[in-house]
Amino acid sequence: MNSTDPKEYLARREIPQLFEGLLNGLMSYRPDDPVDYLENCLQKVRELGGSEKVKWDTFVGPDKRNLPPLNGGQARRSFLRNVLPESCNFPYRRYDRLPPIHQFSIESDTDLSETAELIEEYEVFDPSRPHPKIILVIGGPGSGKGTQSLKIAERYGFEYISVGELLRKKIHNTSSNRKWSLIAKIITTGELAPQETTITEIKQKLMQIPDSEGIVIDGFPRDVAQALSFEDQICTPDLVVFLACANHKLKERLQKRAEQQGRPDDNLKAIQRRLMNFKQNAVPLVNYFQEKGLIITFDADRDEEDVFFDISSAVDNKLFPAKEPVAGPSELDLSLILDIGEGAESTSEFDEQNEDIAQSFGDDYLREELRKTKVVFMLGGPASGKGTQCEKLTQKYGLTYLSVSDLLQSELVTASERSKLIKDLMQHRSPVPMEIILEIVKEAISSSLGSTRGFLLDGFPCEIRQAEEFECRLCTPTLVLYLDCSAETMTSRVVRRSKVSHRNEVTTENVKRRLQMFYQAMEPLLTFYETKALLCKINAERSLDKVFLQLCALMDSIF
Incomplete structure (x- = not known):
């Protein structure tokens, strides 16, 4: 091999360009686990079609696109000359150090993925062509989603995607990966997999079948936040099929399936948690799609052939219109979801919990009760004074003070499966999934409902998805307070403390x-709440007493 062979190979494979993109990503985000980060980046390279598709900013988020390429935008060959050591068999000099990257910032890691939101956005479908018809099939665990989805795909010649199978296959194939090991624990306990991870897996699968006329997606979305992400990142579905099934039927089917298939997420505790998650999310999710005129609901307690006959008629009318409609969108029957009808016998402690959900902890009931009280959010950075001011306001106005960090600490001292999962996540420095945080907040609100003038939430929501989901499931806050404090002041306060x-x-x-x-x-x-005319900014650079007086004036306006 002569000295020109490696150079020709590197140039032909665009290796310098690949290295430049990877190094830019590493230096911009400085992940705790660089090996895991690079593995995810290389997976993205495969999805994009190879190293020739990589640019210097492929692994840099939109907020950092104003950064210059490493080495001042020199050509890729010049870049390689700067970073390869002299020991390589190339006549390239060694560069003592790379130039610094300015305007450094870190992305918020909210979904257990150190690379989510870091990768350049890409189109799932070719924008110059009509995208395939998309049918989403949703329903409770054990409602028959898989069976009916396969039947739909076979009848219309569509591709079939099972989101559950996608995730289980990924977990099996990457069992040694830290992120996927944690996701496996989340799924095994009956919780939802992180939203962005799920969306990413769906996008990757869709990109593998670009020429399909139609696609049936089984088991997605599970909540409104997932529905919004699907529309934002992929497309609006053409039809949503909802299989409504009574709780006792779901439980019977899941237990039978557990005996026959032995799926890890069909253990008793996971079944209970999955049913609870479904009941909390189903009504707002179906209402969301009903408002868009996309959903058709079916009674899935019946024989599967009868159910499929009705589905086929509806799909024919919706996607392949006949001259005379056979069936149309139907309204959601709440009794099918919340077991308010006959036949929902309580045979275990979990069934009693579900009755409580239907009667006093369900989203509809909770939303109605929260209209009678006040809900105030206190937002602010570290050391902005949130905790101190919340305690003073709680005492003055007789409010129930809820600190998310305190609620999580209280949860950690219990011996619950949820506590074990949170501990594991914290030990690995991974964020607690939004679903778990919302669940804990809902439980805290429910326990004090009816015996308080209102709720003061400290440090919640911490990002826009939590805000949207809170409004969807519970209520719009009465007031949002933001303690506006400069970075310099907060930094000096934290260091001094x-x-x-x-x-x-x-x-x-x-x-x-x-x-x-x-x-x-x-x-x-903040922009989200400003547009709703709910946000009040308070100058938190002043003394505690002056800040408190302004907060009291704002609180007096709502009481």
Whole structure:
């Protein structure tokens, strides 16, 4: 092999360009696990079609696109000359160090993926061609989604995607991967997999079947947030099929399936949690699609052939219109979801919990009760004074004070499966999924409902998805307070406080990184509430007493 062979190979395979993109991503985001990060980036390279598709900013988020390419935008060959050591068999000089990257910031990691939102956005379908017809099939666990989805796909010659199978296959194939090991635990306990991870897997699968005339997606979305993400990142579905089935039927089917198939997520505790998640999410999800005129509901308690006959008629009318409609969209029968009808006998502690959900903890009931009280959000960065002001306001106005961090700490001292999962996530420095946080907040609100003048939530929501989901499931807040404090002030306060408590691990650099994450998540959240005329900003640079007086004036306006 002569000295020109490696250079020709590198040039032909666009290796310098690939290295440039990977290094830009690493230096911009500085992930705790660089190997896992690079594995995810290389997977993205395969999805894009190879290293020739990679650009210098492929692994850099939109907020950092204003950064220059490494080495001032020199050609890829010049870039390689700067970073390869002299020991390589190439006549390239060694560069002592790479130039610094300015305007550094960190993306908020909210879905267990160190690379989510870091990769360049891409189109799933060719924008120059009509996208395939998309049918989403949703329903409770055990409602027959898989069976009916396969029948639909076979009848119309569509491709079939099972989201559950996608995730289980990924978990099996990447069992040693830290992120997927945690996702496996989440699914095994009956919780929803992280939203962005699920969306990414669906997008990857869809890109493998670009020429399909139609696609049936089984088991997605599970909640409104997933529905919104699907529309934002992929497309609006052509039809949503909802299989409504009574709770006792679902439970019977799941237990039977567990005996026959032995799926890891069909254990008793997971079944209970999945049914609870379904009951909490089903009504708002179906209502969301009903408002768009996309959903048709079917009684799935019947024989599967009878159900499929009705589905076929509806699909024919909706996607392949006949001269005379056979069936049309139907309204959601709440008794099928919440077991308000006959035949929903309570045979276990979980059935009693479900009755409580239907009667006093269901979203509809909770929303109705919250209209009679006040819900105030207190937002602000670290050391902006949220905790102190919340305690003073709670005492003055007789409110129930809910701190998300305190609620999580209280959960950790229990011996529940949810507690074990949260501990595991925290040990691996992974964020707690939004579903778990919302569930804990709902439980805390429910326990005090009817015995308080209102709720004051400290540090919640911390990003826009939580805000949207809270409004969807519970209510729009009465007031949103934001303690506006400069980064310099908050940094000096945190560092000063850490010295008093002898926390030497807290450094100015750590605080700056934390604040960058905070501002990135907070900006769209504040805009969200500003457009609703709910946001009140308070100058938190002043003394505690002056800030409290302004907060009281705002609180007096709603009481």
